[in-house]
Amino acid sequence: MxxxxxxxxxxxxxxxxxxxxxxxxxxxxxxxxxxxxxxxxxxxxxxxxxxxxxxxxxxxxxxxxxxxxxxxxxxxxxxxxxxxxxxxxxxxxxxxxxxxxxxxxxxxxxxxxxxxxxxxxxxxxxxxxxxxxxxxxxxxxxxxxxxxxxxxxxxxxxxxxxxxxxxxxxxxxQGWGSEIIVSRLLKFWGLAESSLAEKVSDFFELQNPTVAPYANFGEVKLRISAKAPSQEAANQIIAPIEEQLRQIGGLDCYGRDEDTIASVVGELLNVTQTTLSVAESCTGGGLGQMLTSVSGSSRYFWGGVISYDNSAKVALLGIDPETLAQHGAVSEVVAQQMAVGVRSRLNTTWGISITGIAGPEGGTETKPVGLVYIGLAGPDEQVTSFAHQFGARGREWVRHVSASSALDHLRRKLLSEPLINQ
Amino acid sequence: MxxxxxxxxxxxxxxxxxxxxxxxxxxxxxxxxxxxxxxxxxxxxxxxxxxxxxxxxxxxxxxxxxxxxxxxxxxxxxxxxxxxxxxxxxxxxxxxxxxxxxxxxxxxxxxxxxxxxxxxxxxxxxxxxxxxxxxxxxxxxxxxxxxxxxxxxxxxxxxxxxxxxxxxxxxxxQGWGSEIIVSRLLKFWGLAESSLAEKVSDFFELQNPTVAPYANFGEVKLRISAKAPSQEAANQIIAPIEEQLRQIGGLDCYGRDEDTIASVVGELLNVTQTTLSVAESCTGGGLGQMLTSVSGSSRYFWGGVISYDNSAKVALLGIDPETLAQHGAVSEVVAQQMAVGVRSRLNTTWGISITGIAGPEGGTETKPVGLVYIGLAGPDEQVTSFAHQFGARGREWVRHVSASSALDHLRRKLLSEPLINQ
Missing domain, CATH: 3.40.980.10 (MoaB/Mog-like domain)
Known part of the structure; x- marks a missing residue:
């Protein structure tokens, strides 16, 4: 037809x-x-x-x-x-x-x-x-x-x-529905659409399945769509291409279809039987909201602190006021202390923190809007931090990408660890 | 043209x-x-x-x-x-x-x-x-x-x-914008679209301005649209109708156009020179995120606690474990203790709390999905709570409406108070 x-x-x-x-x-x-x-x-x-x-x-x-x-x-x-x-x-x-x-x-x-x-x-x-x-x-x-x-x-x-x-x-x-279209969405974090597109450009020439890239709010996606007489036949067309794209994507490919970074992190926390708490400054609760949008997140997410004002960082996380005065709230050392502080107060395996300048106000020459530090504290007193420059692309953009990036750092950490309770 | x-x-x-x-x-x-x-x-x-x-x-x-x-x-x-x-x-x-x-x-x-x-x-x-x-x-x-x-x-x-x-x-x-359409959006919280529509049905017959109702995520809106040669002329057409609709809406009309409940609460906190902290259970940070989506919210919002797990309610808010055991985490008394706890720990004028069952799992006969308690603590040790049954209309719906309702309770409280620093 x-x-x-x-x-x-x-x-x-x-x-x-x-x-x-x-x-x-x-x-x-x-x-x-x-x-x-x-x-x-x-x-x-x-x-x-x-x-x-x-x-x-x-x-x-x-x-x-x-x-x-x-x-x-x-x-x-x-x-x-x-x-x-x-x-x-x-x-x-x-x-x-x-x-x-x-x-x-x-x-x-x-x-x-x-x-x-x-x-x-x-x-x-x-x-x-x-x-x-x-x-x-x-x-x-x-x-x-x-x-x-x-x-x-x-x-x-x-x-x-x-x-x-x-x-x-x-x-x-009338005879329709004998051929169906089945789509699979591969999701990526940590690379630009253009750089992924360059790596997989050969796939864009395919006819069945087709492969097409999308990007939105820092996330990049590849949609694989197959046309076949049945769901099973479509899946068979999709599977080898999905496997090749996942290979190329490596660690940047975090999941597919309905997966979110929060749901993938949740599965990894479940698998490793570890728990998480968060300390949020510029995201103001957005990271906790992302985590708890996953039904069943109470198994691994214990809670956290919204340390928006410096007084909350001192009162609820035990951040040293002198450190705040010396380095400023948006700094590597404060991010680390926040992560360590919330982890020990809530007695969880992991603690992640976010402190940054979401804008539109509050930026300076040395600390521009979009500068965000993410802290990650884990077992054996290990603590690291990551500096990001997300750019002055709007308050909600900076906040959303900050929360997603924080989860992505934990995801990579969990994937790199031997299973803790093995 | x-x-x-x-x-x-x-x-x-x-x-x-x-x-x-x-x-x-x-x-x-x-x-x-x-x-x-x-x-x-x-x-x-x-x-x-x-x-x-x-x-x-x-x-x-x-x-x-x-x-x-x-x-x-x-x-x-x-x-x-x-x-x-x-x-x-x-x-x-x-x-x-x-x-x-x-x-x-x-x-x-x-x-x-x-x-x-x-x-x-x-x-x-x-x-x-x-x-x-x-x-x-x-x-x-x-x-x-x-x-x-x-x-x-x-x-x-x-x-x-x-x-x-x-x-x-x-x-x-290029000369566009000579006859312009200006719209004003009046925003309401706390009543159903149909009941508002019934109260203002006469206005739907108007030709210039026109009035039309919208509803989504628990919020009801009326759009007033006027066509005129200038912004000023359009405003003059809109003003008397807006005034009448506001009269009819009363306290349920919380704002207009770009206003959000969070931005309106923020203005009231600024005017009264008071401060706010939050304690969130089922919303997991969503209330804090709503508040901090307003640029400049650091003037009145100091932070809070995401007390998702009961251990976090005890460790960070000082909730009595016996109270939790006796009444359950989703209860009036725990909502009140959460609000009091976060207010005193962060030393703010107001403390609001949310504890409820967002679903889809976790509901029982006596505490069904959609049951949410909101606590509100203020000066002079005053504390109240509000029970809501938002229905099993989806996890994100319950969480969004819970956070909005919590802010709306504070809004009504702030409007009913004499200005605290007068």
Whole structure:
């Protein structure tokens, strides 16, 4: 089959930026799972002429047109009538839809209003796509050969239910879903997207699976996508490529798919039966939050100290005020003392600390915004620290990358250690 | 001016549904604010032929084409070269961009790789749109009269900074922003969207300004949008409506626009010249992170304790182990002791605490997932606590709403107090 699908999202609220187009993302994921190629998405407002223009273009280049939005009872809901008009087809009131809407209104103790009748109008020859959740139904229609139209309401909960209950069975009955697309995401920390891309550039030429790089908030990812008749067959296509990419990535490749640095560190702490506490200055709790976003983290994460003000560093971590005065709070020695202090106070195997200048204020010539020290204390009084210059790239960026980097240092440390309780 | 803008989002990851198109929403909002009409959005993959097809269509119907994505260093980043190719214009290496990228890499202690040079290629005659955050610059180009092209990277943080720092001044210099749309967002905490919507339903009929409700993560918002020739005129349209809505919202209306509960609490702490510390169990640092996301929070936030494990509650907050054994860590009395403990250890005016069951595991018949106690300790040994049942709506939801609610309790307390240092 050489058909491809196009998503046409109808709604002025999208053009005003009032809402995110999460419907397009959901349908895109579903199309990928069904193996239906999908090359374009269009967003257009509640305007019949511009909607017709979008239909004209889409119906030339795509064979399955999926509309969301504009099926409701109000005057600016005009998707169905505009599609019918474009294909010069009269609208017919569907009596089953009238019965369905009447019953739904009765259930909620309300009477059907006249403008709800409008939702029962569908083009002659179209089939109704029932809406199990709301009142506005959609349709499946082949206005001409090699062109199928599906319409859905814009409310995400209704669209998703209708998609699952009615569109998926229909598309499968048309032979789709025999080839599926399976993706694996490899995740990296500690190298730039460009340098990873250079190392693995040969893989970008592959056709099945394909390999593509992404980067976001200091993290780099490689997506491996395979097309195959089954999940198992796709996995077999992915496995050798994944293995080669992991080899190339080495220690920088920290995990895959749903893994986060926090979840990977958590597994390593579980495996080594060790525990962790944290002392945070500029991240203000963000490192603890990252760790505790993992369900079950109470097995290895015991807690920590948010030593935002210097007084908290003294009162809760036992940092020497003279050290603070001499070296400043953002220094290698204070990072080390924080890590040692929290580790001994909470009696954990590991203690990690973060102290830095998140900005936008507080930077100096010698200690610019983005300068961050990470301390790592472990068994046998060992303590190290790491200096980073993350740059003045925004307060939240510096804080997020600081917390992730702190976890990454511990991850590398745990990987390099013989298992402590062996 | 009869020009209109079109957003063209380039990236196969959008067609696979891997990411949400938040860039399109941001730019749509910005276009509305500048009063630039915007009738279409297109999403297309990293494919030169289909991108050219999208450019052909967009350049016929729109006069300002705004591209996001495909400016990076990897081979599938081909927006710039495809645009140049479409308009039959050679690419020229821009020496200032080379210098800028080289310097950015040097700052981070990395060397520029060959594929980064690609990012310095722009079509002959185009101007560089500098990227203050990342390495990939964009461009502003008029390949022919009545057609302006702007390109931005796909990484949202970079796109947003470039938009604000370079695109907005450019668009204003071209005469845009003469009829502008100004929006004011009123923010509420502590009531349901439906109950607020019922109270203010009459306002939804207004034409200028318009009023519309939004809700997410426990927060309810009302957006007031006015269209007028100037910011001042728009403000005059908005002001009386805002005043009426604030009256109706009462104490539940905590702020507007960029305000967060954390920033509002911060202002109140500044005004009352009081200080705050926190003790967090199930939020694991999220409350501290929320507070310290506000630049300048070091003036009133001194730090706190992440007492995730019971041992941390004993060691760092002085909670009586017998109390823990008798009442459990998730209890009113422990919440109170945590708040009192952190307040006295850090010597702050206020101490707030959170202890609860975020789930998905750990719930029992009497203490179900979503049960959260918030403690609030203040001057003169006063201490109170609040029990919440946030429901089993997901670990991150419970944690986020718990931290926001804790801040909201302090906000209401601060508003009810006579100014402490008067």
């Amino acid at each position: 050489s058909s491809s699908a196009e998503i046409i999202s109808v709604g002025t609220e999208l053009l005003l930026g009032n809402i995110l187009n999460s419907n397009a993302q959901f349908i895109a994921q579903q199309l990928a799972q069904l193996g239906i190629p999908h090359y374009y998405q269009t967003v257009v407002g509640d305007n019949p002429d511009r909607l017709k223009h979008a239909i004209a273009i889409a119906s030339e280049r795509s064979q399955i047109l999926i509309f969301t939005g504009g099926l409701g009872p109000t005057p600016d809901d005009l998707t169905t009538e505009t599609i019918a008009d474009f294909f010069d087809t009269p609208l017919i009131e569907n009596s089953e839809v009238i019965a369905d809407i009447t019953q739904k209104f009765a259930q909620r103790g309300r009477e059907m209003t006249d403008n709800n009748r409008k939702q029962a109008l569908i083009p002659q020859g179209a089939a109704v796509l029932y809406n199990p959740v709301g009142s506005a139904p959609g349709m499946i229609w082949q206005p001409r050969s090699h062109l199928t139209i599906l319409t859905f309401p814009g409310v995400p909960t209704e669209m998703i239910e209708m998609w699952r209950q009615t569109a998926v069975p229909y598309l499968k009955s | 009869s020009s209109s803008a079109e957003i063209i989002s380039v990236g196969t990851e959008l067609l696979l549904g891997n990411i949400l198109n938040s860039n399109a929403q941001f730019i749509a909002q910005q276009l509305a604010q500048l009063g630039i009409p915007h009738y279409y959005q297109t999403v297309v993959g990293d494919n030169p032929d289909r991108l050219k097809h999208a450019i052909a269509i967009a350049s016929e119907r729109s006069q300002i084409l705004i591209f996001t994505g495909g400016l990076g260093p990897t081979p599938d980043d081909l927006t710039t070269e495809t645009i140049a190719d479409f308009f039959d214009t050679p690419l020229i290496e821009n020496s200032e961009v080379i210098a800028d990228i080289t310097q950015k890499f040097a700052q981070r202690g990395r060397e520029m790789t060959d594929n980064n040079r690609k990012q310095a290629l722009i079509p002959q005659g185009a101007a560089v749109l500098y990227n203050p955050v990342g390495s990939a610059p964009g461009m502003i180009w008029q390949p022919r009269s009545h057609l302006t092209i702007l390109t931005f990277p796909g990484v949202p943080t970079e796109m947003i900074e470039m938009w604000r720092q370079t695109a907005v001044p450019y668009l204003k210099s």
